[in-house]
Structure formats: structure tokens, C-alpha cells
Amino acid sequence: MNRAKPIMIVVLLIGAAALVWYFLSGSKRERQLSGYIEGESLFLAAPVSGTVASILAQEGQRVGAGTQLFTIDPATLSAQGEQARAQVVEARTQIATSEANAQQAEAEVTAAAADANRARQDLNRLLTVRSDDPAAVAGKDIDAAQATLREANARLSAARKTSQARRAQVAAAQAQENQARGGEREVSIRVDQLSPPAPSAARVEEVFYRPGEWVAANQPIVSLLPDDRIKVRFFVPEQKVARYRPGQSVRFSCDGCASGLTAKISYVSPRPEFTPPVIFSRDSRDRLVFMVEALPQKPGGLMPGLPVDVEPLR
Template sequence: MKAPPRPVIVLGVLALAGAAALALAPRDEPDAWLGYVEGEALYVAAPVSGTLATLPVQRGGTVRAGQPLFALDPRTTDAATAQARAELANAQAQRADLAQARQRAPELDVSRAAQASAQAQLARAEADYRRFDALAAKGFASRTQLDAARAARDVAAASLRQAEAEERSGKLTAGRAQQQAAAAAGVAGAEAALSAQQRRRDEIAPTAQASGTIEQTFFNPGEWVPANQPVVALLPADRRKLRFFVPQERIAALRPGAQVHFTCDGCGPARTATIRYIAPRAEFTPPVIYSERARSKLVFMVEAALPTNQPLPPGLPVAVSPQ
């Protein structure tokens, strides 16, 4: 068998090399930006420490807005609330006492009776003085008798004025204006303290502020929960978003409020999301984005809000493209 000419062999080798180079050359990746689903969980805690009494939710379960999440033992809080209520009652009683008259009704009746007696004595002393004055003018009464009658009349008038002053004093309130203002301030402070304790009672048994999924629970009933330590992590349905990374040469075309398409494994047809945030500075592609060609590029991080009817799990990889 005759061997092929050398030029033909060379051409064949070159063709194979070209085909191999074409097969191994990096192809242009589709116009898609890689990212993932992220959720912003709400970490629900109590402002005071205590024993976890009830935990009616479980990890992975769904809750509705207003549904109880957990409750601490309320006995200590209830005792503090009762104390604040008693202090308020005491402050209100002090204020009411200072606003009343110094003398009660029976004591005022005594003052009025003394005033009536003084009026009667004054009337008799006045009549005696007029009689002795008339007699003295005719020479039938001495100067001494007239002076005694005048003195008796003046004493009776003074006694009447004293009785009237005692009645007016008894009608005055028990406290001065400054004392009454201090008592009113004490009532306001006690009311604020009671309101704070009642609010604290609600805070040790919080409810879900929005519908969502229980992402994690950190304590079990019967365990001691420190103050401000999260007990439940709630992921609301409206707090899920896409976080993806756009090359620097494409970022200028994006604006907050614009919509993008995205796909993910098992998600079916392409879905839409609305851009809410664009990072002001570029960064290198984060290691979580697995792309040989894009891992060293400068990119901008972009966040897009998901519709509430698309509860995708956090961490799910997505591929995003402009609309």
C-alpha cells in the first residue's frame, strides 16, 4: 500500500490541531449574572431574662402575623406589674387627699356653730352697749359701766371674726399649690411605670409581626434565656431577595426599580425580580460564585426584591439576566 504524501499528512495534523483548539477554547458564557437567594431573618428576643415557658413554633414551620412565637415565665413580670399598680393607687390617694379641704364636714359644722354662738354674743353685747350708752347720757350709768359694755361688744366682735376665719381656713385644701403639683407629678410617674410594666408583659410573649417561616429556634422550654438573646429566627415572606453580581461594564445600564429575569434549578420558567439596591463600589467576584472566567473580574453587588408568592430557599443559586 502506497503511503500518503507528506503535505497531506501535514494538512491533516493541522486540521486536527485546529479542531482540538476550537473544542478546548473558552466559549463565551451566556449573558447571565450569577447570584443566590438571600433572606433577612428577624431575630425575636425578650428584653429581660427568664425561663422559657412555651415555644409553640418549630423550625421549618410557617406562622401567620399575630401568632404567638414564645413566652417566658410571667410570674416575675406579673409581680412587678402588681407593685407598679399599687404605687399608682398610692400616688392617686395622696393627690386626692391634698386636694380635699383641711377639715371634714363635721369639723366645719363645729366651726359654723362657733360662728353662730359668736354672732349671738355680739348681738347681746351690742344691745348692752347701746343701753348703757343711753343711760350714761341721762346720768343713770357710770363711765365705768359704759366702758365695760363697749369692751364686751368688742370682744364679741373679735370672737365672731375668729370663728369666721376658722371656717374659711377649714375650707382650704390640705396641700399648697406646690404640694399638689408634686402629687400630680407622682401620679404621672406611677402611670408611666405601670404602662412600661404592662408593655414588658407583652414583650416576654411576642407575636409574629409578619407571616413567614421559622428559620431557627435557639432554646427549648425550661431553659434559661438571657436578656436580649434571640429565641426564634423568623424569615418573613417579604424579606427574601436576590443577591447577584454584575460586571462593571454592565452596571451603568441598571437602575433601582428595574426588573430582571432569573432562573434556578427546579424553578421552572424564568421569573422576575425588582432591583432595590446597587452597591456604590466595585469588588472582586466573591468565592461563592463558581465561575472560572468571572472569578477575578470586578463586579458590583446588586439586590433585587422577590415577590412574596415566590418563597425560594435562601442560598439557592440563580442566574440573572436583564429584562
């Protein structure tokens, strides 16, 4: 009987410890919020069709902002660039020719205006003399002076129309040059886009083409998972969602991850939903929850789809 007492005490202590552990661990599990890592892929492409010249990154590799990921053979755009430059030169030549013609037309206007002015003065002089002495000027002289003035005015009108047409040609040539220069700039920009850099720190998810393969314009060549597009998505019971606001920080953990991970809340859904199937459990599948998204402070190494446990806010 005396030997049985210590055994009973040990059994009771072990049972009590197990019971305490069960309730503590259950309470901890109850406090944790279920979620997962979500990521938005970014697809990089070239604006023109061409042959892939090189792939400068491997799948799974981390790259920094500005890293070149691939290059497209610039042969097609090089030909377009030469054509655009030739059009610019042609437009400049046309401008020079048009300006020379316009200057000549202006000179003809000046000369025609001078002729018309002299003819008008001659006619006025004859009319003045005849008004003083009608016999001093013959009628045929007046008729000839009037005819000369009409011809001079006609030449002046024609010269002005020609001058206007020449100025219009200059404007058209200048517009053609602007258009050609715009085409040249566009080709230059597209050449730079033959090897678009990573816009931010990211992990290379997939490479769709290899060197030597033909790729159509705007067809994705590399997909990235940028760090700034990785988020923690978790679900909060409706009776506790009021505690969660954008800008607040939460702690989360996941299998194989470093300890002490934190994320800043960026979005709280305004609409409730039933617990998503991806995190169904017997205890939570009938509850209404609100989706919350948070941006991790250290997103490197977090893989989309990875389950996480989030410590709730108090």
C-alpha cells in the same frame, strides 16, 4: 466508496449540530449573570428575664404575620403589675388627703382674711372718730386695734403659706399618680411583649431555647427569615451596569426552583468591585462588576446561599 459518503455526511451533520449547540449554549452562559440568594435574619426576644413557658413554632416552619412564636412565664411581671397597681391606689389616696387638707387651708385663708378685714375696719373707725374728737378715743384703744390688725395680718400670711404648701402637696401627689400609672402601663406593655408575634410572613430558622429553660432579658429565643428580607444578589459587568435601575424587573433561575421567577431591583451599588470569590470562575475572576440587589416576587422556598442565574437586561 459509495457507502462511505452517507457515513461522512452523517458525521459532518453531527459535528455541525454539536458545534451549533456549543456556541448557542456558550452564548447563553455568557449572557447569564451569576449571583446568589441573600437573607437577613430577624431575632425575636422578650424584654424581661424569665422561664420559657412554651415554643409555638418549629424550625423550618412557615409562619404568617402576627403568629405567636413563644411565651415567657409572666410570674415576674405579674408581681410588678400588682405593685404598680398598689402604687396607683396609694397615690389616689394621697391625692384625696392632700386635696382635703388644701380645702381646709383655703378655708383658713378665707377666715383669716375676714378677721384682718374686720380689724382694719375697726382701726379705721377709731382713727376717724379721733380725728373728729381727739378726746373721744383713748390712745390705748388705738394701740390695741393696731395690735389686733398686725396679728390678723400675720395669721393671714401664715394661712396663705400653708395653703400654698397644701396645693404643692396636691401637685406632688398627682405627679406620683401619673408616675404610678406610667409604671402600670409599662408593665402592661411588657406583658404583651412576653409573646411577640412574627412581624411578617417568614420561615423559622432556629429555636434557641426550649420550654422550662431560663432566658435572660433581650436574649434571642427564635430567629426568623422574613420573606421581605430575602433578596437576589447578582453582579453586572461595568460596561452594562447602566442598564440596571431600581424598579426594573429581572428573571432568574436556580436548581430545584420553580420556573419563571422574577425579582424587582431595589439597589445598584455605586462602586465597582472584583467578582466575589463565592462566584469565581476562570472567565470572570478578573472582571470589575457592580453588585445589584433585587427583591423576588415569590420569596417562599428560596434559601440563602443558593446560587442563581439572572437573565441580563437588554
